[in-house]
Amino acid sequence: MAGDSPDQPGGLLTSLAPGARVAGYRLEKLVGVGGMAAVYRARDERLGRVVALKLLAGDDLVQRRFTREARAVAAVDHPHIIPVYDAGEAGGVLYIAMRFVAGDDLRVLVAREGGLRAHRAATVISPVASALDAAHAAGLVHRDVKPANILVDAGPGRPVHVYLSDFGLARGVKSVSGLTQAGQFLGTPDYSAPEQISGREVDGRADQYALGCVAYALLTGSVPFKREVPMAVLYAHLSAPPPRVTDVRPDLDGAVDQVIARAMAKEPDDRYGSCGDFADALREALSVEPYDPSRPVRPGTQTWWVSPAAPAGSGPAPAGPLTTRAAATAPLTVPPDPLTVPPDPLPTQLAGNPLSRPAATPARVPPAAAATWTAVVAADRAYYDSVQAVNEQEAGSISFPGHYPEQRFRLSGTKVRIGRRSVSRRIEPEIDLTGPPGDPGVSRLHAVLTAGPDGTWSVTDADSDNGLRVNGRDVPPHQAVPLRDGDRIHLGAWTVITITRG
Numbered sequence: 173m174a175g176d177s178p179d180q181p182g183g184l185l186t187s188l189a190p191g192a193r194v195a196g197y198r199l200e201k202l203v204g205v206g207g208m209a210a211v212y213r214a215r216d217e218r219l220g221r222v223v224a225l226k227l228l229a230g231d232d233l234v235q236r237r238f239t240r241e242a243r244a245v246a247a248v249d250h251p252h253i254i255p256v257y258d259a260g261e262a263g264g265v266l267y268i269a270m271r272f273v274a275g276d277d278l279r280v281l282v283a284r285e286g287g288l289r290a291h292r293a294a295t296v297i298s299p300v301a302s303a304l305d306a307a308h309a310a311g312l313v314h315r316d317v318k319p320a321n322i323l324v325d326a327g328p329g330r331p332v333h334v335y336l337s338d339f340g341l342a343r344g345v346k347s348v349s350g351l352t353q354a355g356q357f358l359g360t361p362d363y364s365a366p367e368q369i370s371g372r373e374v375d376g377r378a379d380q381y382a383l384g385c386v387a388y389a390l391l392t393g394s395v396p397f398k399r400e401v402p403m404a405v406l407y408a409h410l411s412a413p414p415p416r417v418t419d420v421r422p423d424l425d426g427a428v429d430q431v432i433a434r435a436m437a438k439e440p441d442d443r444y445g446s447c448g449d450f451a452d453a454l455r456e457a458l459s460v461e462p463y464d465p466s467r468p469v470r471p472g473t474q475t476w477w478v479s480p481a482a483p484a485g486s487g488p489a490p491a492g493p494l495t496t497r498a499a500a501t502a503p504l505t506v507p508p509d510p511l512t513v514p515p516d517p518l519p520t521q522l523a524g525n526p527l528s529r530p531a532a533t534p535a536r537v538p539p540a541a542a543a544t545w546t547a548v549v550a551a552d553r554a555y556y557d558s559v560q561a562v563n564e565q566e567a568g569s570i571s572f573p574g575h576y577p578e579q580r581f582r583l584s585g586t587k588v589r590i591g592r593r594s595v596s597r598r599i600e601p602e603i604d605l606t607g608p609p610g611d612p613g614v615s616r617l618h619a620v621l622t623a624g625p626d627g628t629w630s631v632t633d634a635d636s637d638n639g640l641r642v643n644g645r646d647v648p649p650h651q652a653v654p655l656r657d658g659d660r661i662h663l664g665a666w667t668v669i670t671i672t673r674g
Contacts, residue, residue, distance in 0.1 A: 188202075188227075194214070194227065194265060195262035196216065197223065198215045198217055199225065200214055209228040210226070210228075211227075214269075222272045223269045223270060224254075224273070225267055225268070226269075227265050228266045238266050239266070242256055244339045245268075245339045246259070247312070248306055248307050248312065250302070250307075253303045254270050254335045254337045257271070273324075274325065277319060277320050277324070278322040278323075278324065279320040287390070287420065288390050290424065290460060291458070294454060294463070295334070296390060297383065298451045298452075298463035299463075302448060304336065304376065305376075307379075308375075312339070313375060313378060313379055314379050315368065316360055317336075317383055318362065318363040318386065319390075320338075320360075322335070361406050364382065364409055365377070365378035365382060366438050367440060375440070377440035377443050378440070379447060380447045380450055381435060381443065384414075387435070387454060388414075388415065388436075391420075391428070396415050396436070397409060416429045417429055425459070427456075431453045435450045441593070441594060445593075445600065544673070545629055546583065546673075547671060548580050548669065549581065549667065550579075550670070551572065551667065552667070553572060553666070555668060556666035572665075572666050581602070581603050583629060586623050587620055587622050588622075589617060589634075590605065590619045591615055592605060592614050592615070599616045599617060601616075614638075614667060618636040618638075619631055619633055619636065619661070621655075628654060628655065628656075629671065630653055631647070631655055631661055633651070641662040644662075655671045657671065657672060657673040
């Protein structure tokens with residue numbers, strides 16, 4: 173730490189000379205300093221290997237955070253999280269011995285090269301997203317995802333490998349962030365989520381927000397909100413719309429702006445279901461091949477996109493190319509009877525990305541099941557104009573989305589839920605009809621499509637607030653209505669779902 177004297181904790185750690193020994197590790201070179209810690213390249217004298225030795229000296233609170241980092245990293249076994257070899261205390265100094273990464277961190281890489289090519293940026297974001305999802309599954313939130321904490325290990329004769337490092341701020345998934353009692357902000361202003369800044373409850377979606385900021389930085393060579401003072405940066409994260417990548421990189425597709433805008437949504441519920449979902453959507457927008465072709469594509473990853481340049485509530489951006497995807501459904505809980513039709517296979521191509529999942533054997537599939545059943549979701553202007561609001565307040569809260577993009581969901585499995593996604597309520601409908609802000613037209617769980625043993629489908633109203641109509645007729649709650657090719661399902665104030673078979 174520049175400016176520290178040797179009698180201060182940071183100065184004491186950085187003043188250790190090469191050749192000094194700490195807990196059986198011989199220090200070779202100081203490679204990094206941050207906060208109350210220093211990182212040395214060191215050699216494990218017992219095993220002869222080079223390690224990154226992180227040292228810290230501080231008060232009890234800082235030492236507890238340091239100990240938490242060692243336990244947090246050691247608890248998550250993932251190829252893109254730097255492994256911990258050893259941790260402990262020696263001579264009043266805490267230490268963690270980790271794998272030494274010889275390459276640069278992304279901060280250095282971006283400062284040297286500027287915005288990265290699409291494929292190269294995706295090669296970084298996907299493994300980091302995978303590492304974060306693993307940490308979240310283990311009950312941890314990183315809370316300081318930034319280019320300086322993403323290391324690129326490169327060497328002759330081996331592929332580039334990306335590591336997520338520095339879990340020093342990691343906490344449980346239901347933690348409160350923001351300012352400490354001393355008024356110190358925990359995190360990095362350029363990459364901090366709004367809920368982290370305001371001191372609200374923080375979960376893995378805060379890491380996704382930060383990863384969205386990192387993606388912006390990798391593609392443009394600049395932080396999302398460049399301001400003169402840190403407080404102005406924090407305010408921008410709280411209130412300013414996400415910047416557009418294409419303003420800096422007009423060579424990229426506008427879909428990239430939409431993907432990053434969703435990852436950087438102010439409200440956690442409006443972001444992707446996981447960091448991996450965000451990374452997959454970004455790769456698709458960048459026209460990069462799938463990171464893991466065997467990974468199932470989560471439904472509802474391309475719903476309402478509000479242009480960052482448009483005022484809130486002005487409706488979604490104009491529709492891009494038609495997107496076709498599968499509505500992945502809950503698997504059977506018991507082995508199917510031999511006479512029962514197996515679920516439809518996933519398509520061989522999904523939104524331009526090849527999948528390798530084998531199809532069901534055609535010889536065992538009845539003709540009705542062999543067809544492809546698709547739910548086509550669109551906005552129905554005529555139906556919207558025919559709906560009579562109960563009162564002026566309801567009329568004012570529902571508006572027709574003039575640029576709602578048509579969506580296609582291939583039906584598979586046994587059940588497909590229709591509604592609005594809510595992470596806080598743990599509602600993840602396979603067909604996500606989240607609309608403009610404040611639009612209450614579709615219930616959280618509005619309806620359910622169910623596959624029959626002959627391969628046909630039926631729809632049931634799940635006791636929704638605004639009801640369900642099939643071909644113009646009201647459907648009583650919990651009554652299954654068989655569907656045929658061309659049937660139209662109306663729900664909410666303007667949404668129409670046309671069922672097609674072909």
